[in-house]
Amino acid sequence: MAESKRDYYEVLGVPKDADDAALKKAYRVLAKKYHPDANPGDKEAEAKFKEASEAYSVLSDPEKRRQYDQFGHAAFDGGAGGAGGFGGFDFSGADMGDIFGDIFGDFFGGGRSRGRSNGPMRGANLRTGVRITFEEAVFGCQKEIELNLKDECPKCHGTGAKPGTSPVTCPKCNGKGKIVYTQQSFFGQVQNVQTCPDCQGSGKIIKEKCPDCYGSGYISSRKKIQVTIPAGIDNGQSIRIAGKGEPGINGGDRGDLLVEVTVSKHPIFKRQETTIFSTVPISFVTAALGGPIRIKTVDGEVEYEVKPGTQTDTKVRLRGKGVPSLRNKNIRGDHFVTLVITVPEKLNxxxxxxxxxxxxxxxxxxxxxxxxxxxxxxx
Structure with missing residues (x-):
């Protein structure tokens, strides 16, 4: 009876003003958790799965949700939901396709519409790394890296087929690159799309492979690439070099090369964004009487006049001696120096x-x- 049913918003665990995205997210979690295929023989899980499905089918339909908000479960008493669903409920208006594609993809090793298209596809990005010094990170530099890159096979011109032959249409998927599997669920038949296992989504089968590239269509070779390191780059940041990644598929563009930068530690300087920090020891006499000292910066040594009576841990600010901004190398941060009074350990x-x-x-x-x-x- 309708009176025994839980509130649909309570079932999904969402507030009454939840939007479509929140409803779908909540239902996806519950459907995966309580789906009978994940809980074989568990009647309680099956009941919760049906309850969540019924709640989502109503709340995801604007008209049904309006009726439910106004009349509650009574809006659908007497078979108002219509026939054709399960449990006397109609699911035809609910957007279940993508949700069950994900669920069955998890259970059966595939995914809805996740098969690779046999049209042009952009190549994958490649990643590599480069190590630079602290000063190189501050001022920028040029680095040469060496890595393996794929290029179109000159013998088969990227087809992967032996010269004089051509790839043929895959008989398993008829050149579509995808296979549609039909599976039975509580809601009837559900279609699940997967990449064709024979042609790997290309839609073509190579019967006689090119002897140079062994059917891949590409030749790998060791290449040197010049990388421009911009001034102000920080540890862990990456530089993108367009068109130096994996080759595209079926005429697609090449991917990019991402070069992650590792900045070596400096024995004196520390960095926080565009600010540099360092510590400079001074004698007690210099601290008491004042006088000139030399301070090391990334630009070289600078002279600074210590004021008489300077205390230990006094902070000195050197404007414009920090790290340049990545956006504008003409704008630099500051260098903060901590003056520390040293005490001699050995005296005659x-x-x-x-x-x-x-x-x-x-x-x-x-x-x-x-x-x-x-x-x-x-x-």
Missing amino acids: EEQKEALRRFDDAMNGIAPEGGKKKRGLFGK
Whole structure:
């Protein structure tokens, strides 16, 4: 009875304002989970599958959904849904084709309309990698890479057939490149399209193969390619070289070559987007009195005047000494330098005495008659 049925939105687990995409996604998940072929002999799973299918068939049809939203299950009492479906329900208005194509594709090793067309198809992309230095990533460079590339066989001109012969139409698929299988489901017969296993989707069969390319239509050879590395590229980013990938099928365009860049670590510099970071040690005397120091940048050394009384971990900003933007190499980030005061680890007696005198000069001696206070250097 209608009163015993669960709310269709509750069945699919979607809100009442869910759009078509959300409905389809929710139903796809439930259909795959509870499909009888995935749960043989499980009556509970079968019931849930039927329940989800019924809910989707209503909610995916604009008119039926309008009626359901207004009257609930009563809108379809008395066989209002019509005959011809299963369980007294009509599924003719629901967009089930792509969903069941995916489901049966998962169960039976194929997919709906996933067979390769025998028309022109673009070739696959190729991937390779190149390693560059930190400075090369900042300023850009030219690199030469070597890899195997396929070219049209000069003997058969890409047909794969022995010279003087030609490929023939595949008798299994009649040149279509696809085979249509009919399968029985709870909803009747479902058609599933798969790539022809004999011609692999090309629609042609090569009876006498070319002796040079062994029927592939292509010859592989080792080639060198010049790669332009743009200024500002970062670790893990890729460069696309058009037309250097796999050859196309049946006259299709070649794919592209994707070159992934690996940037070697630098002993001094660190990078975050277009900003460079580094640390520069300075002596206590320079920090206290101030004075010029030399700072290494990707452009070479620059001179910087340390202010008197500089504390450790002071940040210095060198504008325009960072990494160029990939979009505009004339726009560069900044270089931030952290000044760290170094303490000598080994001192001779003369140096130690000089530090003690300095400590005394910094009011390390107590007034006459009093105890000596602990100075800057603990003496």
